[in-house]
Amino acid sequence: MKLQQLRYIWEVARHDLNVSATAQSLYTSQPGISKQIRLLEDELGVEIFSRSGKHLTHITPAGQAILQKAGEILRRVESIKQVAQEFSNEKKGSLSIATTHTQARYALPPVIQTFMGRYPEVSLHMHQGTPMQIAELAADGTVDFAIATEAMEHFHDLIMMPCYTWNRSIVVPKDHPLAKLPKLTLEAVAEYPIVTYVFGFTGRSKLDEAFTSRGLQPKVVFTAVDADVIKTYVRLGLGVGIIATMAFQPGSDEDLVALDASHLFEPSITKIGFRRGTFLRGYMYDFIEAFAPHLRRSLVQKAIDCNSKAELDELFAEMKLPEH
Numbered sequence: 001m002k003l004q005q006l007r008y009i010w011e012v013a014r015h016d017l018n019v020s021a022t023a024q025s026l027y028t029s030q031p032g033i034s035k036q037i038r039l040l041e042d043e044l045g046v047e048i049f050s051r052s053g054k055h056l057t058h059i060t061p062a063g064q065a066i067l068q069k070a071g072e073i074l075r076r077v078e079s080i081k082q083v084a085q086e087f088s089n090e091k092k093g094s095l096s097i098a099t100t101h102t103q104a105r106y107a108l109p110p111v112i113q114t115f116m117g118r119y120p121e122v123s124l125h126m127h128q129g130t131p132m133q134i135a136e137l138a139a140d141g142t143v144d145f146a147i148a149t150e151a152m153e154h155f156h157d158l159i160m161m162p163c164y165t166w167n168r169s170i171v172v173p174k175d176h177p178l179a180k181l182p183k184l185t186l187e188a189v190a191e192y193p194i195v196t197y198v199f200g201f202t203g204r205s206k207l208d209e210a211f212t213s214r215g216l217q218p219k220v221v222f223t224a225v226d227a228d229v230i231k232t233y234v235r236l237g238l239g240v241g242i243i244a245t246m247a248f249q250p251g252s253d254e255d256l257v258a259l260d261a262s263h264l265f266e267p268s269i270t271k272i273g274f275r276r277g278t279f280l281r282g283y284m285y286d287f288i289e290a291f292a293p294h295l296r297r298s299l300v301q302k303a304i305d306c307n308s309k310a311e312l313d314e315l316f317a318e319m320k321l322p323e324h
Contacts, residue, residue, distance in 0.1 A: 003077065005040040006070040008033050009048055013067050014142075017049065017056040075141040079279040090282050092121040098134040099126065099147040101226045103270065106246045107324060108147075111291045119283050130198075130225070138275055144284060147272045147291070150205060160273035161303050162316050163292035164324040167262040168207065169248055171234055171241035174257050178240060186214050186264050193221040193239030195230050207242060210265045231256065246324050269321065276304075294319065 008022070012033065015022045023030040041047055048063035049056040059067065085093050099108065104126060112124065127134075127143055131150035138146035139157050146158065170189060172178050181188060190211065197204045211218045221239050224230050227247035234241040234256065248258040272288060272295070274280070285297045299315075306312040 001040065001043060002036070003073075005036045006073055008036050009040065009063075009067060010070050010074055012037070012049070012056070013059060017058070019056065071140060075275070075277065078141070079277070082279045082281055085281070091119055093281060093283065094123045094125065095145070095284060095287060096125040096127065096143040097145045097147060098129060098137040098143040100131065100134065100149075101128055102244050102247055103147050104128055105227070106244070107270070108291070111287075115283075115287055115290055118286070122283055138273060141275055141278075144278065145272055145274055145287070147270065149268050149270050156309060157276050158273045159276055159303055159306070159312065160271040161288075161292070161295055161300065161312075162319070162321055163270045163272050163295070164322045165267040165269050166244055166246060166324040167267045168242055168265050169245045169258040170261050171231060171243055171248060171253075171256050171258050173235070173237075173255065176240070176257075178259060179257050184259050184261060184264065186210060186216060189240065189242075189261075189264070190216045190218050193219045194242060195222045195224075195233050195239040196220060196242040197227075197230070198223040198225050206266050206268050267323075270324070280304075292322075294322070 008026075011022045011026060012019060015025065019030050019033055023033050026033070037048065044066070046062040046066075047060050048066055050058050050060055082093070097108075108126075116122070116124065125143075127137060129137070131148040134143075134146045134148045135158065137143045146160075147163075170178060170184065178184065178188060178192070196207065199205075199208070208218075219239075222230075222233050224233075227243045230241045230243055231247075231253060233239070242261070245258065245260070245262075248256075272291060280300070285300060288295050288300055289297070302315060303312055306315060
C-alpha cells in the first residue's frame with residue numbers, strides 16, 4: 001500500500017468519481033490513476049469503487065470505510081509537513097478559510113489586510129459557501145478554518161470557538177412607514193413583505209424563531225445569501241430587508257435607512273473553528289487572535305485540550321463576547 005494510492009482514491013472521491021478531472025487536478029495521467037486504484041483494490045481484496053464498464057459509478061460500503069481512514073492518514077501526513085514547515089520557516093506557508101459572504105465581505109477584510117501585512121509569504125485562500133458546506137470543508141480537512149454562524153453544531157469533529165455576537169437591522173427606503181414609527185415591533189414588520197437571507201444562512205434561524213414565538217407568519221417573498229443582493233431588492237420595492245447590522249454601510253447605502261432590530265431578535269454568535277487533530281502553525285494562532293482578540297493562543301490551546309463539546313461549551317460559558 002502506497003501513500004500515493006490513498007491520495008488517488010481520496011481525490012477521485014472528491015471529484016465525484018471523475019478520474020479524468022482528478023488526473024488534471026493532480027497533473028498526472030488518467031490510466032496511471034486507474035492502474036494504482038486497481039492495484040490497491042487487488043492488495044486489499046475488496047472493491048473501493050463499483051464500475052460500469054470503464055466508468056466508476058459509486059463508492060462501495062468497504063470503500064466508504066477505507067476512504068475515511070485514508071482521509072485521516074492524509075491529514076496526519078499534512079500535519080507532519082506543517083510541523084516541519086513551522087521549524088524551517090515559521091512565516092511561510094498557506095492558510096485556507098471557508099466562510100459565508102457576510103463574513104468575507106464585511107467582517108474579514110481588515111483582519112486579512114493586517115494579517116497579510118504581517119505574513120506576506122503566507123498564501124491565503126478563501127472559500128465561500130453555505131454554513132453546511134463550510135463545516136464539511138473544515139471537517140474533511142479541505143480548509144484550515146471555518147467561520148460561520150449556523151450549522152456548526154452538526155460536526156462534532158470541529159473545535160468551534162465563539163468570536164463575537166451580532167444582531168440585525170431592518171433596512172428600508174428613507175420614506176418607508178416603518179422608519180417613522182416611534183418604536184419598531186415585530187408585528188409592524190410582519191405587515192410588510194420581507195426580503196432576507198436564505199434559511200440556514202447568517203443567523204436566519206434566530207429570525208424565524210422570533211416571529212414564531214409571537215405567533216406571527218412573516219411574508220418572506222425573496223431570499224438571498226448576499227446582503228448586497230437583499231439591499232438591491234429592497235431598493236426595487238420588493239419588501240423590507242432584514243440583514244446583519246454589519247452589512248449596512250452608511251456611505252454606500254445612503255439611500256436606505258437601517259432600523260435597529262436588536263430588541264426584536266436574539267443575538268447570534270459567529271464562531272471560528274478547525275478540525276480536531278489539526279496542527280496549528282504560529283501564524284494560524286495569530287490569525288485567530290486577529291479575528292477574535294480574546295482567543296489568545298493559551299485559550300485556543302485549552303479549547304484543543306477539551307475532550308468533548310460539553311467541556312468546550314463550559315470553557316466559554318461565562319465569557320462576555322464583543323459585539324460586531
